[in-house]
Amino acid sequence: MTTHASPFLVELDHLTFGYGERVILRDVSFGVPRGKVTALMGVSGGGKTTVLRLIGGQIRAQQGQVRFDGEDVTTMQQTALYAARRRMGMLFQFGALFTDISVFDNVAFPLREHTDLPEDMVRDIVLMKLDAVGLRGARDLKPSEISGGMSRRVALARAIALDPDLIMYDEPFAGLDPISLGTAARLIRRLNDSLGITSVIVSHDITETFEIADHVVVLANGAVAAQGSPAELRASTDPLIHQFVHALSDGPVPFHYPAPTVAQDYDRRPA
Numbered sequence: 001m002t003t004h005a006s007p008f009l010v011e012l013d014h015l016t017f018g019y020g021e022r023v024i025l026r027d028v029s030f031g032v033p034r035g036k037v038t039a040l041m042g043v044s045g046g047g048k049t050t051v052l053r054l055i056g057g058q059i060r061a062q063q064g065q066v067r068f069d070g071e072d073v074t075t076m077q078q079t080a081l082y083a084a085r086r087r088m089g090m091l092f093q094f095g096a097l098f099t100d101i102s103v104f105d106n107v108a109f110p111l112r113e114h115t116d117l118p119e120d121m122v123r124d125i126v127l128m129k130l131d132a133v134g135l136r137g138a139r140d141l142k143p144s145e146i147s148g149g150m151s152r153r154v155a156l157a158r159a160i161a162l163d164p165d166l167i168m169y170d171e172p173f174a175g176l177d178p179i180s181l182g183t184a185a186r187l188i189r190r191l192n193d194s195l196g197i198t199s200v201i202v203s204h205d206i207t208e209t210f211e212i213a214d215h216v217v218v219l220a221n222g223a224v225a226a227q228g229s230p231a232e233l234r235a236s237t238d239p240l241i242h243q244f245v246h247a248l249s250d251g252p253v254p255f256h257y258p259a260p261t262v263a264q265d266y267d268r269r270p271a
């Protein structure tokens with residue numbers, strides 16, 4: 001692995017991206033510190049998932065750079081991009097498992113697909129990864145025989161099968177009950193630290209996310225509205241950040257879609 005002086009594993013550098021004419025991110029710059037958990041937050045449609053797809057090289061920025069371990073993903077050729085992607089684990093909200101094969105075979109899948117490791121070594125790795133998510137004992141079950149929270153953990157074991165340097169989670173807590181949610185959050189933190197990886201989480205769940213994140217980046221209106229530790233953001237006096245962190249329904253981001261005043265709408269009787 002190349003070593004770079006940068007303390008950031010991922011760096012967005014003056015990045016501008018739009019879907020067609022519609023600009024989603026405008027001149028955005030921030031770094032994802034190595035070995036830490038970084039949360040990407042902000043209002044719906046703010047471009048968080050888009051950032052993950054730019055880091056993974058699924059889409060390319062019109063301007064600026066996205067550097068992964070010092071290399072610009074934006075200009076990578078196919079081979080380099082695939083090599084970079086193998087160092088990234090991605091876990092999407094409903095990280096679908098293959099339903100007709102066992103939990104074990106689901107986790108073994110990337111190892112069999114991308115390496116030439118002998119089967120006994122595949123077995124050791126799969127059991128180790130399943131153990132890390134607490135599901136070694138569930139290896140012979142089919143996805144239909146386990147709960148939604150457990151499926152999420154199997155998908156996580158699969159995402160770490162190839163020992164990535166970076167793992168990206170898109171809405172890892174969506175649809176989980178409070179207990180599973182707490183378990184998932186602590187698991188993300190524990191895996192980050194025990195495997196020495198770097199994690200990026202896209203989440204709307206402020207309480208759980210602030211509990212496990214080292215660094216938070218808030219995106220709004222196509223730009224970085226604020227970034228810092230959870231404590232720094234909680235103490236922010238910026239009205240938008242205050243509204244966001246304290247989950248207030250009204251503030252700079254209005255609850256109401258622009259409309260005439262109520263008086264104007266209801267009091268239109270002729271005098």
Ligand SMILES: Nc1ncnc2c1ncn2[C@@H]1O[C@H](COP(=O)(O)OP(=O)(O)OP(=O)(O)O)[C@@H](O)[C@H]1O
Nearest residue numbers: 019024042043044045046047048049050051202204
């Ligand atoms: N493939 C696409 N083509 C065109 N527009 C898209 C595409 N994907 C996303 N968008 C638009 O880009 C904007 C940003 O989307 P993105 O999914 O990155 O937001 P987000 O912050 O992750 O939102 P959420 O929190 O609701 O998941 C949205 O307005 C969305 O409608």
